[in-house]
Amino acid sequence: MLRSGLYWTVLALAATACASRPQATPQTVPTPAGPAAHHHMPDLPATAGPGFTAADVRFMQHMIGHHAQAVQMAALAPTNGASEAVVRLAQKIDISQRDEIDMMKRWLRERRQAVPDEAHSHAMMMPGMLTTQQLAHLGAARGREFDRLFLNLMTRHHQGALQMVRELFRAPGAGQEPDIFRFATDVDADQRDELVVMERLLHALQD
Amino acid sequence: MRDRTHRAIATLALAGAVQLAFASPAAVFAQQQDTIATLNDRRVNLRAGTGNTAGIAARGMRLVSYTPKPAQLDSASGLAFINSDLAFRGTTVYQGNFSGFSIWNVANPARPVELSTVVCATDQADPSIYGNLLFISAESPRSRTDCGMQGVQDGKDRMRGVRIYDVSNPRAPRLIKNVQTCRGSHTHTIVPHPTDRGVIYLYVGGSSNVRDSAEVPELACSTGAVAENPNTAEYRVDIIRVPLRNPEQAAVAGYARIFQGLPRPAGRGGVSLGDTATGRWATGPSGCHDLTSYPAYHLVAGSCGSYGILLDARNPEKPVVLDAKSDLNFSLWHTAVFSNDAKRVVFTDEWGGGTAPRCRTTDPFRLGGNTVLTIDNGKMTQHGYFKMPAAQTNTENCVSHNGGLVPVPGRDIMVQGWYQGGVNVFDFTDPARPVEIAYFDRGPVNADTLVVGGSWGAYYWNGYIYSSELSRGLDILELVPSEQLSRNEIEAARLARMDEYNPQMQPRITWPAAFPVVRSYLDQLVRNRGLPAARTSAIASALTRAERTRGTTRRTQLNVLAAQLDRDARRAADAARVTAMAAAVRDLARATR
Numbered sequence: 073m074l075r076s077g078l079y080w081t082v083l084a085l086a087a088t089a090c091a092s093r094p095q096a097t098p099q100t101v102p103t104p105a106g107p108a109a110h111h112h113m114p115d116l117p118a119t120a121g122p123g124f125t126a127a128d129v130r131f132m133q134h135m136i137g138h139h140a141q142a143v144q145m146a147a148l149a150p151t152n153g154a155s156e157a158v159v160r161l162a163q164k165i166d167i168s169q170r171d172e173i174d175m176m177k178r179w180l181r182e183r184r185q186a187v188p189d190e191a192h193s194h195a196m197m198m199p200g201m202l203t204t205q206q207l208a209h210l211g212a213a214r215g216r217e218f219d220r221l222f223l224n225l226m227t228r229h230h231q232g233a234l235q236m237v238r239e240l241f242r243a244p245g246a247g248q249e250p251d252i253f254r255f256a257t258d259v260d261a262d263q264r265d266e267l268v269v270m271e272r273l274l275h276a277l278q279d
Numbered sequence: 280m281r282d283r284t285h286r287a288i289a290t291l292a293l294a295g296a297v298q299l300a301f302a303s304p305a306a307v308f309a310q311q312q313d314t315i316a317t318l319n320d321r322r323v324n325l326r327a328g329t330g331n332t333a334g335i336a337a338r339g340m341r342l343v344s345y346t347p348k349p350a351q352l353d354s355a356s357g358l359a360f361i362n363s364d365l366a367f368r369g370t371t372v373y374q375g376n377f378s379g380f381s382i383w384n385v386a387n388p389a390r391p392v393e394l395s396t397v398v399c400a401t402d403q404a405d406p407s408i409y410g411n412l413l414f415i416s417a418e419s420p421r422s423r424t425d426c427g428m429q430g431v432q433d434g435k436d437r438m439r440g441v442r443i444y445d446v447s448n449p450r451a452p453r454l455i456k457n458v459q460t461c462r463g464s465h466t467h468t469i470v471p472h473p474t475d476r477g478v479i480y481l482y483v484g485g486s487s488n489v490r491d492s493a494e495v496p497e498l499a500c501s502t503g504a505v506a507e508n509p510n511t512a513e514y515r516v517d518i519i520r521v522p523l524r525n526p527e528q529a530a531v532a533g534y535a536r537i538f539q540g541l542p543r544p545a546g547r548g549g550v551s552l553g554d555t556a557t558g559r560w561a562t563g564p565s566g567c568h569d570l571t572s573y574p575a576y577h578l579v580a581g582s583c584g585s586y587g588i589l590l591d592a593r594n595p596e597k598p599v600v601l602d603a604k605s606d607l608n609f610s611l612w613h614t615a616v617f618s619n620d621a622k623r624v625v626f627t628d629e630w631g632g633g634t635a636p637r638c639r640t641t642d643p644f645r646l647g648g649n650t651v652l653t654i655d656n657g658k659m660t661q662h663g664y665f666k667m668p669a670a671q672t673n674t675e676n677c678v679s680h681n682g683g684l685v686p687v688p689g690r691d692i693m694v695q696g697w698y699q700g701g702v703n704v705f706d707f708t709d710p711a712r713p714v715e716i717a718y719f720d721r722g723p724v725n726a727d728t729l730v731v732g733g734s735w736g737a738y739y740w741n742g743y744i745y746s747s748e749l750s751r752g753l754d755i756l757e758l759v760p761s762e763q764l765s766r767n768e769i770e771a772a773r774l775a776r777m778d779e780y781n782p783q784m785q786p787r788i789t790w791p792a793a794f795p796v797v798r799s800y801l802d803q804l805v806r807n808r809g810l811p812a813a814r815t816s817a818i819a820s821a822l823t824r825a826e827r828t829r830g831t832t833r834r835t836q837l838n839v840l841a842a843q844l845d846r847d848a849r850r851a852a853d854a855a856r857v858t859a860m861a862a863a864v865r866d867l868a869r870a871t872r
Contacts, residue, residue, distance in 0.1 A: 123359075123421075123430060157607060164610065164630075164646060171635040178728065182357075241420070241488040248421035248430050250358040250377055250402055257418075257465075257487045258632035261584065264486075264565060265611055268585040272607070 116186035127243035128252050129185045132176045135236060135259070136188050137196025139169040139176075142229055144194070145202070145210060149222065153215040157273055158222060161266065165226070168262065172255070179251055200232015216277065223274045230263040230270070315644045315668050322669035322701065325722030329355075330751055333724070339704065339717025339761040343743060344389050347752040349396040352376045358634070361731060361749040364405040364466075364681060366413075367740045367780040371449060373413055374747055375404035378428065380415060382449045388743045388755045394449040399426035401442070405466045407781040409479060411447040412526055418463035418487050426454070434494035439463030441481055441519060443526050456527045458519050461500035461512035462487045466569035467519075468783040470579065470595045480532070480595040481519040482579065486566030489513060498531070505539065513565045514538050516581070518596060533596055538564050541586060541603045568629070571615040575787035580615030580624050587612045587626045587652065589659055601657035608645035608664075614681055618691040619788045623710055624652050624659070625693055627679040634731050638677035638700045640670045647678040649695075651710040665705055665713035667697045669720065674729045675699035681736030685744075685758070686775035686788040687768045688799050689859055692716070694744055696734030699723055702746050702756065706763070716763035724750055738782055742773040762806075767798035792863070792870035794826055800860035809853025818844070830872065837868035 118129035142165055148154075149162030173193075180187045188196070202210065202225055213221045237260045241247045247256055317323075325334035331345040347353065354360040363375035370386040371394070379401065382394040402419030417438055421430045424438040431437045440460040444452040458481075465485030472478040489512045492500045503511045520532035541564075564584030572579045572592060579598060581588040585605050590598040610630035617624050630647035631637050637647040648666030652659040671677040675698070682695030691708045701720025707713040724732040732750035744756040760766040774795060775788045790796045801818055804810045810818075818840065825836040844861035851857045 160607065160643075163643065167637075167642065168610075168631060168635070171631060171637075175634065175729075179357075238488065245430070245432065247488075248419065250419060250421070253402065253419050253421070254358055254632065254634065258634075260488070261486050261568070261611060262632070265585045268564075268605070269607055272605075 116188060116192070118185060121183050121185075124183065124249040124252065125243065125246045127240065127246040128249060129180065129183070131236065131240045131246070131252065131256065132180055133186065133188050134196060134198050135233070136173055136176050137193045138198045138201060138229075138233055138236065139173050140190075140193035140196075141201050141207075142169045142226070143173070144207070145222065145226060145229070148211055148218070152211075152213060152218040154222065155216075155219050155273075157276075158219045161269060161273065162222070165266065172259075175255065179255075198232060199235045200229040202229070219273070220277055223270045223277070227267060227270050227274070230267050233259055233263050313643050313645065314640055315666060316638055316640045316642060316670040317668055318640065318670050320669035322671075322718065322720040325720065327674075327723045327726035328721075329724055333722035335719070335721055336701075337719045339764060340702075340719050340744065340756045340758050342719065343755045343757045344391060345752065345754055346383075346391045348376075349381050349393050351396050351398050352378060352381070355730070355750065358402075358731060359400075362735060362747045362752070363403045363749075364736050364782065365738060365745055365747050366406040366408040366782070367738070367745070367777070368408045369778065371408075372740075372745060372753070373406040373408055373446075374753060375401075375406045375415065377402045377404060377419075379426075380404050380406055380413075382446065382452065383753065384449075385743075385745075385755070388757075391753060391755065395452060397426075397444075397452055398428065399442070400428050400430075401426075403465060405464075405783075407467060407469050407481075407783065408446070408779060409469055409781075410523065411445055412521070412523070413444040413446045413452065414467060414469070414481060415442040415444065416464040416467050416485075417442055417457075418465045418485055420490075422463070424457055434491055437490065437494055439487075439490060441467055441483065441529075443521070443529055445526075456529050458529050458531065459495045459498060460517045460519075460531060461489050461495075461498050462517075462566065463490075466783065468570040468572050468579070469781055470572045470592050470784070471574050472595060473574075473577065473593060477523050479521050479523065481521060481529075482535075482567075482570045482572070482598075483517040483519060484567050484569040486564070486568070486584070505536065516567055516570070520596075535598050537581065537588060537590065537598060537600050538583065538586075541588075541600075568611065568613050569783055571617065571783050571785060573617045573621055573785045573787075575785075576617075576621040578617065578621060580617065580626070582612035582614050582626060584612065585609070587615065587624075587659070589624075589654065589657065591657070602659045604652065604659050604661055606650065606661060608643075609650065610646055613679070614783075616683055616693055617785055618707075619684060619686070622654055623691055623707065624654060625649050625665075625707055626652065627681075627695075629680060630678050631676075633678055633680060633698055634676050634729075636671060636673050636675055636677055636699075636729065638667060638669070638671040638675070638697065639673065649679050649713070651707045651713055653710050662710035663712055665707070665715075667700045667703050667718075668715060669700070669718070671700050672723055674723045674725055674727065676729060676731050676733060680734070681738075681782060683736075683738045683780075683782050683785070684788065685739045686772045686790070687764070688771050688790050688796050688863070689803050689856055690768070692764075694737045694739055696737040696746055698731075698733030698735070698749070700733065702734050702737040702744065702754075704744075704758070704764075714763075717758060717761065719746075719754075719756055721751075736782060738780070739772065740780055741776055765799070765802040765806075767795045767802050770795035771799040790863075792866035794822065794867065797822060797860060797863045797867060800856055800863060804851075804853060804856055804860070807853055807856075809856050810847060810851050814847055834868045834871045837864050837871065841865045841868065 146162040146166040321336040366373040372383040379398040384392040405416040407414045443456040468482040515534040521529040567581040567583035570581040579590040589601040613629035677700035685692040704717035724730040735747040737746040746754040841864040848857040
């Protein structure tokens with residue numbers, strides 16, 4: 073608790089300090105945060121318990137942040153002139169990942185583990201997540217350009233989620249607890265499916 | 280390090296800005312919505328409760344018995360002890376559980392008797408029965424070769440694949456073989472050899488992670504895209520061969536790469552975007568959630584990620600893709616059920632994996648429900664959607680799940696579990712407009728928080744509907760007559776007896792020559808005005824008269840009626856049904872002694 077309180081103070085100060093920094097030149101071609109961009113805020117405390125490991129707990133904590141950004145991205149679709157197909161996809165991602173955030177929080181609470189709050193969720197930087205610039209860029213895009221950016225960035229975002237699932241199952245003893253096994257496997261299946269949908273939509277854009 | 284901190288901070292700052300600008304995304308999406316979930320339904324606002332204490336709403340069916348879980352599996356601990364699927368043989372029901380399975384004697388459906396319960400961490404323990412062999416799917420990394428509940432520390436103790444039990448003594452099931460696979464078995468499907476009665480195959484469903492190759496060296500499990508690693512354990516369906524006389528020799532015989540060459544949008548110059556050369560992932564399904572075999576037609580319908588795939592399984596070791604359909608509305612193709620004539624197939628979409636609430640007034644109609652496709656010469660055409668219409672709460676996991684046919688002659692009817700959305704029965708005779716005709720639903724397990732429960736699957740089996748309740752136990756239900764399902768239709772369904780039934784291996788339904796079968800067609804012609812009222816009442820009288828006679832007299836009367844029906848068919852609004860009825864009358868005449 074103390075650790076996290078201190079952290080937030082430092083963060084708040086730093087945020088003020090960099091507010092006046094000039095914005096990076098907007099890129100015309102997005103460079104999504106690839107698998108290399110795997111860094112995030114200092115972890116919340118995570119401990120093993122009956123049937124689950126600390127890696128399981130961390131997976132849930134991290135995925136909450138990952139999901140929170142997907143929800144944020146999805147929210148842009150209806151207002152930024154996205155095509156009907158992209159709005160539908162965004163709606164599906166919005167509903168799916170909101171519910172999953174609730175489920176992950178429930179899982180952590182039931183096991184007396186630290187649950188990331190809103191701010192903490194948004195400050196994480198997990199695989200495939202957008203940088204500030206990318207998010208700003210997406211927020212500024214409209215119509216067809218929004219569709220193109222959204223599909224590209226969300227594709228990377230989903231690939232990042234698949235990477236997190238792979239890493240979970242590689243961690244010793246992790247992914248065995250039935251709820252987390254089911255959830256991680258479902259994230260993999262659902263997001264793979266959405267990757268195919270996005271591939272199709274991107275493709276339609278190119279014609 | 281400094282750079283990392285800076286990025287994290289910047290993201291935080293922007294996150295706030297975006298949130299301000301889009302304070303209420305759910306409200307924005309509401310305009311796009313396309314929901315059918317109604318609050319005007321008796322299933323809404325039912326009292327919450329565990330076991331059989333929750334409020335119940337039912338129409339067109341009634342609860343015959345409720346049986347709680349066996350004590351060994353009666354533990355509320357997330358998903359660890361939830362019930363899964365069912366399989367049927369004679370008066371025996373096999374019920375899976377994430378931590379084992381139970382065998383029930385249901386000779387008296389009002390009072391099922393537990394014959395045995397096996398505790399064995401397995402996840403998800405979908406069962407199939409074939410003679411005296413019970414097959415159980417094991418997918419989870421916690422599943423052990425020795426069935427222990429302590430989890431796996433050394434990968435060599437891990438069992439991911441299909442367990443085979445000898446259940447010739449249902450009171451003492453005997454584990455005879457653990458068939459290991461690279462990704463475990465979420466589900467499995469029996470595909471009998473078309474000519475050799477001594478061999479069956481299991482198509483393994485699931486798309487879980489590939490295990491470490493050191494766990495089972497002989498499987499040589501590896502990962503990656505097919506183009507880069509032709510032996511990858513991903514992007515394939517494993518096929519297990521089971522010699523029935525020596526089931527302990529069951530083993531993986533090979534696999535089918537049915538996802539190669541699925542219809543993809545051709546890019547500029549015909550280059551697929553899934554191509555690794557473009558830097559994009561070769562995505563697409565990495566496995567099937569499950570497959571439904573229909574041996575009478577040598578067909579298999581695979582529900583595989585974003586595709587529904589129709590296979591010709593004449594050679595079970597080398598199934599051939601006949602067609603594949605994708606639908607941007609569908610989230611995850613989950614399960615298929617063929618119509619009895621194999622001219623239609625219902626595919627389900629398990630949006631959210633079954634643990635999430637997806638039947639709220641805010642959830643779209645075309646996601647998390649069913650779609651009906653017609654099959655013509657091996658090609659599928661998509662028609663309407665169907666979703667359980669009663670709005671459910673945030674604490675009820677609800678989405679389309681498992682089911683099977685209700686054997687009513689002349690109609691395509693399916694019964695299905697919707698988790699805490701309950702059990703319902705719908706008619707998909709018109710593939711464009713499926714209609715709900717009966718339901719049974721309880722209130723949430725818990726009113727305040729989502730405790731996963733509800734019907735995993737509901738199946739019609741020799742006169743009753745069996746529903747495996749995830750958290751509560753086993754429900755046995757019975758259809759009762761309504762405007763949409765007559766007494767005769769229910770009686771005809773009861774006459775369609777089966778010896779063995781695995782929901783993923785569809786038996787072809789046949790009806791005996793019987794008056795209720797003929798009268799089912801007649802009731803349907805009255806209901807849909809397929810014949811003028813004067814004719815339907817004359818036919819009803821003719822049937823009553825014939826039933827009062829016997830022997831040659833009855834035979835003669837029935838043959839006269841059949842000839843009249845042939846003439847009726849020429850001018851009937853529903854000629855096909857009249858013709859089917861004439862055939863049923865002739866069957867009855869032939870069967871008359």
